[in-house]
Amino acid sequence: xxxxxxxxxxxxxxxxxxxxxxxxxxxxxxxxxxxxxxxxxxxxxxxxxxxxxxxxxxxxxxxxxxxxxxxxxxxxxxxxxxxxxxxxxxxxxxxxxxxxxxxxxxxxxxxxxxxxxxxxxxxxxxxxxxxxxxxxxxxxxxxxxxxxxxxxxxxxxxxxxxxxxxxxxxxxxxxxxxxxxxxxxxxxxxxxxxxxxxxxxxxxxxxxxxxxxxxxxxxxxxxxxxxxxxxxxxxxxxxxxxxxxxxxxxxxxxxxxxxxxxxxxxxxxxxxxxxxxxxxxxxxxxxxxxxxxxxxxxxxxxxxxxxxxxxxxxxxxxxxxxxxxxxxxxxxxxxxxxxxx
Numbered sequence: 001x002x003x004x005x006x007x008x009x010x011x012x013x014x015x016x017x018x019x020x021x022x023x024x025x026x027x028x029x030x031x032x033x034x035x036x037x038x039x040x041x042x043x044x045x046x047x048x049x050x051x052x053x054x055x056x057x058x059x060x061x062x063x064x065x066x067x068x069x070x071x072x073x074x075x076x077x078x079x080x081x082x083x084x085x086x087x088x089x090x091x092x093x094x095x096x097x098x099x100x101x102x103x104x105x106x107x108x109x110x111x112x113x114x115x116x117x118x119x120x121x122x123x124x125x126x127x128x129x130x131x132x133x134x135x136x137x138x139x140x141x142x143x144x145x146x147x148x149x150x151x152x153x154x155x156x157x158x159x160x161x162x163x164x165x166x167x168x169x170x171x172x173x174x175x176x177x178x179x180x181x182x183x184x185x186x187x188x189x190x191x192x193x194x195x196x197x198x199x200x201x202x203x204x205x206x207x208x209x210x211x212x213x214x215x216x217x218x219x220x221x222x223x224x225x226x227x228x229x230x231x232x233x234x235x236x237x238x239x240x241x242x243x244x245x246x247x248x249x250x251x252x253x254x255x256x257x258x259x260x261x262x263x264x265x266x267x268x269x270x271x272x273x274x275x276x277x278x279x280x281x282x283x284x285x286x287x288x289x290x291x292x293x294x295x296x297x298x299x300x301x302x303x304x305x306x307x308x309x310x311x312x313x314x315x316x317x318x319x320x321x322x323x324x325x326x327x328x329x330x331x332x333x334x335x336x337x338x339x340x341x
Contacts, residue, residue: 003306006063008034008047008077009070013153014091017295018069022302032061052076059084067302068092071160075101078114085111087305091298093118094161095170098207105314113305114314119208120144120223120268121290122297123317126211127326128282129272130318132340136216141273144208145190145201146225150232151261152289159260163253167245170205172222173213184240188224193283193339194267199226202237211316228264266290281341288335296336300329 005022009015010033023031034047045057049072058066058080065087068077072092078101081088093101098118105114117123125144133139162183171178184202191198201224212221227233239245245253266289270282286293297317304320318326331338 015069117317127318131327141220144223147267149228149264151264159257162257285337
């Protein structure tokens with residue numbers, strides 16, 4: 001892999017995991033770590049996404065690909081990548097930020113490959129769907145169910161996203177129309193595989209809602225989630241039902257969602273309904289949790305970008321892969337279990 005690759009946020013949980021997996025699979029790769037912390041190693045760059053004057057080292061080190069694994073609310077790194085014709089992969093953006101960044105680039109000349117991989121677990125849902133249907137145009141409905149363990153080793157970004165957005169409405173799509181909903185409302189039930197069983201699930205916002213409807217033109221898309229603790233799931237639903245999140249300060253909400261364990265599995269399942277009435281179910285388990293699967297997915301995107309020829313434009317992660325490639329690589333990884341029903 002003859003590329004200089006920079007991981008901004010490379011000292012965070014997901015960033016460090018990306019570095020580890022990428023280096024193990026590509027020992028000859030030239031990898032750099034960007035962080036606000038003072039540099040120690042020769043491959044470390046002091047970069048603050050909120051201070052564009054710290055970006056000069058990106059040019060000095062002749063970086064080819066920027067991987068963003070830390071929140072960049074003002075899209076400073078994205079603007080820099082576009083201006084200097086650098087390839088860019090972003091795994092951090094929640095739905096509103098993704099929509100903002102994507103629409104910012106629509107209609108502009110792009111002289112590099114800009115990849116938004118901000119969907120669930122590194123943006124792999126659409127890729128897994130693509131691997132298991134004849135055509136995306138045959139799909140009528142997609143439902144995603146997420147099983148989240150409070151014992152999982154998680155970084156700050158997901159907790160902060162929930163704290164900032166739990167009281168705000170978001171949308172799912174029904175008959176191509178946006179339907180406003182909130183997290184932890186509209187109780188449903190889902191039978192998870194891998195021995196988990198029937199669990200109560202609530203509304204959950206991930207960028208795949210937008211990607212599957214607006215990019216892949218699937219008319220009905222919804223995502224719901226549950227925690228491994230039935231009590232926590234019930235408690236958060238009750239707090240939302242009675243408007244308690246609206247009354248809590250942001251710092252208090254961060255404390256509510258900020259717990260992180262020492263590591264646990266992560267599971268999500270995709271149910272695809274075709275226009276002919278046939279169903280397909282894709283179940284994914286990561287034994288080492290969200291960070292490992294998100295990092296692995298990101299590495300697979302990086303490898304595809306390096307090894308294949310792509311025109312200069314904006315991509316979503318699943319567009320980097322041929323029909324079966326992404327799923328096959330996930331299935332070959334020793335701590336990932338993918339089942340197709």
